[in-house]
Amino acid sequence: MRQDDCYQLGEVIKTHGLNGEVGISLDVDFPDEYQNLESVFLEQQGKLVPFFIDTLQINGGKALVKFEDIETVDDARNLLKAKLFLPLSTLPSLEEGQYYFHDLVGCEVAEGPKKLGIIKEVIDLNGNQLLSVDLNGREILIPLKDEILTHVDIAGKKVEVKLPVGLLDIYND
Numbered sequence: 001m002r003q004d005d006c007y008q009l010g011e012v013i014k015t016h017g018l019n020g021e022v023g024i025s026l027d028v029d030f031p032d033e034y035q036n037l038e039s040v041f042l043e044q045q046g047k048l049v050p051f052f053i054d055t056l057q058i059n060g061g062k063a064l065v066k067f068e069d070i071e072t073v074d075d076a077r078n079l080l081k082a083k084l085f086l087p088l089s090t091l092p093s094l095e096e097g098q099y100y101f102h103d104l105v106g107c108e109v110a111e112g113p114k115k116l117g118i119i120k121e122v123i124d125l126n127g128n129q130l131l132s133v134d135l136n137g138r139e140i141l142i143p144l145k146d147e148i149l150t151h152v153d154i155a156g157k158k159v160e161v162k163l164p165v166g167l168l169d170i171y172n173d
Contacts, residue, residue: 001041001048006085009040015077022079024063026137033051033092041085048085051169085137099154101129107157109133109142119159
């Protein structure tokens with residue numbers, strides 16, 4: 001499985017107890033939808049490795065997980081900071097007009113007739129989502145807000161924006 005074919009579900013943030021359980025921070029909108037997971041991919045030395053789940057308890061944006069073959073706190077420590085991934089094919093279908101953040105990457109951003117650049121990534125900064133846009137080799141950050149993104153055409157790879165006054169000025173020398 002390639003990372004490009006997956007989305008990030010969360011990250012291992014701590015060990016729990018002495019029997020190999022770990023605490024997970026979930027980076028999804030509806031954590032309870034993942035209650036019946038049987039396996040995930042963990043990033044290990046740059047590769048995605050499948051891990052099977054013995055038990056999973058979700059509480060809000062956090063989860064307590066016991067993986068098969070992880071039996072001790074030392075085994076669990078080796079998983080700290082590992083990112084969890086699932087295949088894109090497991091994402092639920094969206095209604096018309098909805099999109100996933102990863103769908104925005106590669107889209108052209110324009111404000112009216114003015115093309116601003118290409119979205120390189122979506123950054124989550126303490127719950128504030130930002131679009132990282134390449135503007136002629138320079139990164140500009142655009143808040144991912146409904147009032148700023150006026151039209152999103154995922155199929156056409158285009159995003160129309162109405163930027164707050166002065167936003168681009170802060171990127172000028």
